[in-house]
Amino acid sequence: MSKAKRVTTSNDVGALATSPNERILRSIHELYERGPGGSNAGSSRGGVGLLDIANDPLLRVKCFKPRKKVNCMIIGNHSAGKSSFINWYIGESVQTTGVAIETRGFTFVTSGRKRETLKGDATFAFYDYLEGVQDMEGLNANIFTEISTSKEKNFSCVDFLDSPGLVDGDMEYPFDVGKVINWLGDHVDLILCFFDPIGQALCKRTMKVIESLNENHADKLAYYMSKADQVEKEHDRQRVLIQITQNLSSRIKNSHAFKLPTVYLPRDDLTVPIPNAIEEVCEDIDRAIRLTVQKNLTSMKEDCTRIGARIEEVIKTNDAHKVDNMKRSMRGITLMIIGWVVMFLSLYIAVKEVCATPVIAHGLRKLLPSAPQLELLLSKEAEVRWLGIKHGGAYALALCLVIYAVITYVKNAVWQLHTLLTKKELAKLQQYQQYITGFMKLREGLYKEYFASLHQSG
Numbered sequence: 001m002s003k004a005k006r007v008t009t010s011n012d013v014g015a016l017a018t019s020p021n022e023r024i025l026r027s028i029h030e031l032y033e034r035g036p037g038g039s040n041a042g043s044s045r046g047g048v049g050l051l052d053i054a055n056d057p058l059l060r061v062k063c064f065k066p067r068k069k070v071n072c073m074i075i076g077n078h079s080a081g082k083s084s085f086i087n088w089y090i091g092e093s094v095q096t097t098g099v100a101i102e103t104r105g106f107t108f109v110t111s112g113r114k115r116e117t118l119k120g121d122a123t124f125a126f127y128d129y130l131e132g133v134q135d136m137e138g139l140n141a142n143i144f145t146e147i148s149t150s151k152e153k154n155f156s157c158v159d160f161l162d163s164p165g166l167v168d169g170d171m172e173y174p175f176d177v178g179k180v181i182n183w184l185g186d187h188v189d190l191i192l193c194f195f196d197p198i199g200q201a202l203c204k205r206t207m208k209v210i211e212s213l214n215e216n217h218a219d220k221l222a223y224y225m226s227k228a229d230q231v232e233k234e235h236d237r238q239r240v241l242i243q244i245t246q247n248l249s250s251r252i253k254n255s256h257a258f259k260l261p262t263v264y265l266p267r268d269d270l271t272v273p274i275p276n277a278i279e280e281v282c283e284d285i286d287r288a289i290r291l292t293v294q295k296n297l298t299s300m301k302e303d304c305t306r307i308g309a310r311i312e313e314v315i316k317t318n319d320a321h322k323v324d325n326m327k328r329s330m331r332g333i334t335l336m337i338i339g340w341v342v343m344f345l346s347l348y349i350a351v352k353e354v355c356a357t358p359v360i361a362h363g364l365r366k367l368l369p370s371a372p373q374l375e376l377l378l379s380k381e382a383e384v385r386w387l388g389i390k391h392g393g394a395y396a397l398a399l400c401l402v403i404y405a406v407i408t409y410v411k412n413a414v415w416q417l418h419t420l421l422t423k424k425e426l427a428k429l430q431q432y433q434q435y436i437t438g439f440m441k442l443r444e445g446l447y448k449e450y451f452a453s454l455h456q457s458g
C-alpha cells in the first residue's frame with residue numbers, strides 16, 4: 001500500500017494517549033515528526049512527517065514542530081507553596097518542600113514511563129528551547145528534570161517548571177534569576193504566580209519579575225494567593241488580598257481582568273471553612289492545554305497550506321522554466337547559426353588574402369598552371385578588391401572576427417538554461433501533494449475529535 005493511501009486513517013498515532021487532548025497533542029507531534037504511519041511506516045526512521053516535507057531541499061519551508069505538552073512555570077516568593085502545588089497536582093513528592101529555601105534552581109517536572117532525575121546537560125538536551133540560556137553562568141548545575149510516572153489530572157499534557165523562591169536582601173542566587181525567569185517567560189505557555197499571605201508577598205524581587213513579565217506576556221500570567229488556609233480570619237485574608245492587589249495593580253497590564261483567587265492544598269482538619277479556589281488553578285492549566293491544542297491544530301493547517309502552496313509554486317516555476325528554456329534555446333540556436341555564417345565568411349576572406357600573397361600565388365601558379373579560375377583569385381586586383389581599399393581584405397577579416405566574437409558572447413549570455421526538476425523530483429513533489437491532502441484530512445479528524453471532547457466535558 002502506498003504511503004499516500006495510508007494517510008487516510010486517523011487513529012494510528014497517539015494511540016497510547018488516554019485523554020482526547022493528550023491524544024490530539026501527541027498525534028499532531030507524531031504527524032510532524034514521522035507522518036501518519038508513525039514508526040510502522042516502513043522505513044527505519046518511520047514515515048514521511050510534515051517536517052521532512054518542509055525541510056526537503058526542493059521546498060525549504062520554515063516550519064516548527066508544535067509542542068506535545070503545555071509548559072507551565074510557577075513563580076513566587078520563597079515558601080509560597082510552589083513545589084507543594086506541583087507535588088499535589090501530580091500526587092507524588094518529586095519536589096522537596098519546607099520552610100527553608102528549598103528550591104534553589106529550576107526544575108522541570110514531566111511525565112514519563114520511568115521515574116528519573118536528569119541533570120543540567122540532559123535537561124538542556126530534553127528541552128531544546130533552553131538553548132538560549134545554556135551558557136549562562138551557574139545555570140547548568142542548577143537546572144534539573146524530574147520525570148514522574150504519575151497519571152494524575154492532566155499531568156500527561158503538562159510540563160511544570162518549578163522556579164527558585166524569590167527573596168529580597170542578601171540572598172545570592174548562583175545565576176541571574178530574574179533574567180532566566182524572563183527568558184523562560186518567552187517560551188512557556190502559562191505562568192502561575194503564587195503569593196503567600198505570611199511570607200514576603202510584597203517581595204520587591206517578585207514584583208520586579210512580574211512587572212517585566214507583564215511587558216510581553218500579560219496574557220500568560222495568572223495570580224493566586226496561596227496557602228490561604230494559614231489566615232483563618234476572613235477580614236485578615238481580605239486585608240492581605242487588598243495589599244497584594246494594590247502592589248500589583250501599578251505593575252500589571254489588563255488589570256481590569258485581574259483576579260486573585262485564594263487557594264490552598266485541600267485538607268480535612270480545618271476548624272473554620274475557608275474558600276479554596278485550587279480547582280481554578282487546575283482549570284487555568286486545562287484552559288492552557290485546550291488553547292495549545294487549538295493553536296497546534298491551527299499551526300498544522302497553516303503549515304500544510306504553506307507547504308502545499310510552496311509545492312505548487314515549485315511545480316509552476318519548473319513549468320515556466322521549461323517554456324523559458326525553449327525560448328532561450330531558439331534564440332541561442334539562431335545566434336549560433338549566424339555565428340557560423342560569419343565564421344565561414346571569415347574563412348573565405350582569409351583564404352583569399354593568403355592566396356593573394358606573392359609567395360603563395362607563385363607557388364599556386366606553379367602547382368596548378370592550367371586552372372582557369374586561378375588567375376581570377378590571384379589577380380593583382382585581389383589586393384584592392386574590398387571597396388577599393390588597399391588591404392581591405394584584412395580589415396574585412398578583422399571586422400568579421402569581431403562580429404563573430406560579439407555574436408558568440410551574446411549567444412552564450414542568451415543561451416543559459418534553468419535547471420529543471422528531474423522526473424523523480426517531480427514525482428516526489430506530486431506525492432508530497434497527496435501527503436498534504438492526507439495531513440489536512442487527518443487534521444480535520446483531530447479537530448472533530450477536539451470538538452467532540454468539548455461537548456463531552458461540557
Ligand SMILES: Nc1nc2c(ncn2[C@@H]2O[C@H](COP(=O)(O)OP(=O)(O)OP(=O)(O)O)[C@@H](O)[C@H]2O)c(=O)[nH]1
Nearest residue numbers: 078079080081082083084097098102103165264265
Ligand atoms: N498551610 C499550608 N501550608 C502549605 C501549603 N502549601 C505549602 N505549604 C507549606 O509551605 C512550606 C513551603 O512550601 P514549598 O512548597 O516548599 O514552597 P516553595 O514556594 O516551593 O518554596 P521555595 O522552594 O523555598 O521557594 C512547606 O512547609 C509546605 O508544607 C498550603 O496550601 N497550606
Ligand SMILES: [Mg+2]
Nearest residue numbers: 082083102103
Ligand atoms: Mg520550592
